[in-house]
Amino acid sequence: MGAGSPRPLVGQFTEAVEPGLPFELRLPQGALPPTLNSAGRYFLARCSNDVGLERDCDWSLYLRRPLSVCSRQVRDQGDFWRVYPGIGQAVPRQDTADEIPDRVGMDPALLWLTRRRPGDPLNLLGPFGNGFPVPTEPHNLLIAVDVADDPAWFWQLYSLCEQSLDQGGRATILLRAGSENELAALIPWLPVQVEVRTATDEPEWLEQLRQTAAWADLICAGVPASRFGELRHVTGQSRIRTDSSFVQVLVKADLACGVGACLVCVVPTGRGGFTRACVHGPVFDLMELVD
Numbered sequence: 001m002g003a004g005s006p007r008p009l010v011g012q013f014t015e016a017v018e019p020g021l022p023f024e025l026r027l028p029q030g031a032l033p034p035t036l037n038s039a040g041r042y043f044l045a046r047c048s049n050d051v052g053l054e055r056d057c058d059w060s061l062y063l064r065r066p067l068s069v070c071s072r073q074v075r076d077q078g079d080f081w082r083v084y085p086g087i088g089q090a091v092p093r094q095d096t097a098d099e100i101p102d103r104v105g106m107d108p109a110l111l112w113l114t115r116r117r118p119g120d121p122l123n124l125l126g127p128f129g130n131g132f133p134v135p136t137e138p139h140n141l142l143i144a145v146d147v148a149d150d151p152a153w154f155w156q157l158y159s160l161c162e163q164s165l166d167q168g169g170r171a172t173i174l175l176r177a178g179s180e181n182e183l184a185a186l187i188p189w190l191p192v193q194v195e196v197r198t199a200t201d202e203p204e205w206l207e208q209l210r211q212t213a214a215w216a217d218l219i220c221a222g223v224p225a226s227r228f229g230e231l232r233h234v235t236g237q238s239r240i241r242t243d244s245s246f247v248q249v250l251v252k253a254d255l256a257c258g259v260g261a262c263l264v265c266v267v268p269t270g271r272g273g274f275t276r277a278c279v280h281g282p283v284f285d286l287m288e289l290v291d
């Protein structure tokens with residue numbers, strides 16, 4: 001490892017990893033400085049064993065995988081981070097007939113994570129990047145997530161509700177989903193104090209966005225890049241003035257090196273250029289990304 005390279009940390013699983021859900025890691029107390037803005041940042045996890053047959057044979061595990069930070073809690077027993085694997089979309093593979101039946105085709109790194117047990121170690125780099133800002137004074141937070149595009153948006157942003165309430169704020173979450181059943185599965189995860197708005201079609205989503213954006217002090221969004229223009233347009237229409245940093249978006253990008261070296265994470269900016277999501281994001285001011 002060269003001078004200036006990020007130093008690895010060893011975390012511990014506190015629970016088993018279920019595909020499609022966040023999980024908790026315990027990090028050594030005092031290893032990372034306290035910070036409020038952890039949601040949206042990410043670790044790069046080495047999803048393979050240090051030694052042994054697995055390490056020798058399975059090259060697909062060599063690339064570190066991003067774990068998106070949902071929340072952090074420093075408690076007496078340690079420094080606990082809830083993370084969501086930004087990986088694991090099922091990619092059909094023909095060579096996994098001997099795997100667990102319901103996990104055939106799973107991303108190999110996610111499969112490795114699901115085989116860990118509480119107390120097992122996990123080698124991490126990070127946390128990297130910019131997280132969502134959390135105001136320290138009472139505020140009205142709107143969280144807008146397009147679950148119909150990808151349920152990951154919900155898991156990556158839902159902890160912001162609790163963080164906002166902890167700061168004396170008020171939180172509303174607007175969920176766009178493909179069906180009522182999808183919504184019913186997610187809503188119980190939210191604190192009861194959170195106002196929940198839902199939409200299952202496009203006109204309803206735009207109307208709800210218009211209504212809720214009008215009174216919000218800050219919008220944190222998890223939506224595909226194809227919706228950035230619409231988000232800017234609707235929020236601009238709903239308000240007399242839009243402050244800079246009013247809308248913060250998490251972008252979907254491949255996060256591989258975490259230090260701006262490999263360029264796989266570049267995303268277009270509103271001025272016609274490109275920026276690296278790993279170091280300048282993955283949370284951006286929306287105005288940086290649209291005209």
Ligand code: FES
Binds near residue numbers: 254256257259264279
């Ligand atoms: S992940 Fe390598 S440059 Fe961004």
